[in-house]
Amino acid sequence: MAAPIEKVANSLNIQLKPQQLEILQSLLDGKDCMAVLPTGFGKSLPYQLLPLVQREIGETGIVLVCCPLLSLMKDQVERVNAIKGVTAAYKGQGLDTEILSGKTDIIFGSPESLLGDWRTELQQLNVTTIVIDEFHLISTWGQDDEHLHKKAFRKWFGALGELRSIFPNASLLALSATCTLKVQKRVLKQVSFKPDFTFVYMSPDKRNIKYVVKKVANDIEMAMTWLVDGLVNMGSLFPRTLIYCKSISDVAKIYDYVTDELPEDLCSHIAMYHSETEEAIKETVLLSIREKDSPIRVIVSTNALGMGVDFKDLHSIILFGPPHSILEVVQEIGRAGRDGEKSVSLLLYNSHHLARCDPEVKKLFKSKDCRRIQMMESFLKESELDKVKSYAGNCSCCDICQKNCLCGDCSQLSLEKLFLGNQVTPPDENELSEDSDSGE
Known part of the structure; x- marks a missing residue:
């Protein structure tokens, strides 16, 4: 570790990981850097x-951070200002004059503000x-979608x-998980990255997460009756679970159905979160995520809940209908098991859910081979994919691998047991007809 970096890290009692050190050294050397590293x-x-570190070597300069969400800016500014000797602020904080005076070390703003x-x-x-930050949004939010005939979101x-x-x-640092x-x-x-840019990378494949794909009934009641049964039987012992839905409508339908069916004293175990949720409820949900023993055991949400959120003790994710792209699928799944503990992701879909998905997503859901390998094909080079193939195929990999597993001691996490033990419909998840993804 270079002496100035080591001195700063030691003064703050911080142990930098090799990848963090490589990024920091790249910026000090005036190089561009693209870093794709896991959430958390x-x-x-x-x-x-x-x-x-710049001040330690007699240099000065301002760091300009383009951030996609106000909630993420607030969180990052709070984290930076907790570091002794560094100041940060964001556009919209009410400190515009101070920020533009040049006395703020790190300035956060949205693309709309900065440009x-x-x-x-x-x-x-x-x-x-x-x-x-979240540089993949340049492509997913900033470009027209010809496949869906949609204009750019932002x-x-x-x-x-x-x-x-x-x-x-200026040096450029692009970050994404x-x-x-x-x-x-x-x-x-x-x-326009400089030719000699630094690329810092770790595979997005999280070996501790098992993938289970199942088809469910179109009717919310039929698809989610097992969730009600689980909450009634387990109450506060229900595994902490995040359910991602494709739309606010689906979020509301699942939440309304479950709360209508639960006894009143158990309704505190479920909450919903989306862009139109009241701010007070959003704050309650975000607080619950940070508390390991929160009474809220199930959160039903759109992808409005995700970027920049520090999910604690979360080992169960449900995707009720896959998002449009394989990138979003991996992002949502990857919010489970950030502590490295065994986790499970249930990828549930009905006959309408695959209609507007990218081919890679449909391929994943239709696969008769290892889901993990299918999922990682879009992210990894062939040599890296070979490594995945070397450890995939066991019962903790995916539902297909478990069917073929011969270990004789296959185990399941609580959420998987609850779902598989209470299925109301018996669909064959591996044999989708071509019409099953043509529904609207």
């Missing part, structure tokens, strides 16, 4: 420490490092390459 890894720490509202003012500052993400022209001498090979290539080109 600590990808942000290198740029948070950068101002301290729109503050474009001229920021050019007056000594910005030496640009950070694009067009400013697609224009983030302009930051390179505004600050041509999950990114397909296609998206990596697209972002490298769009943001």
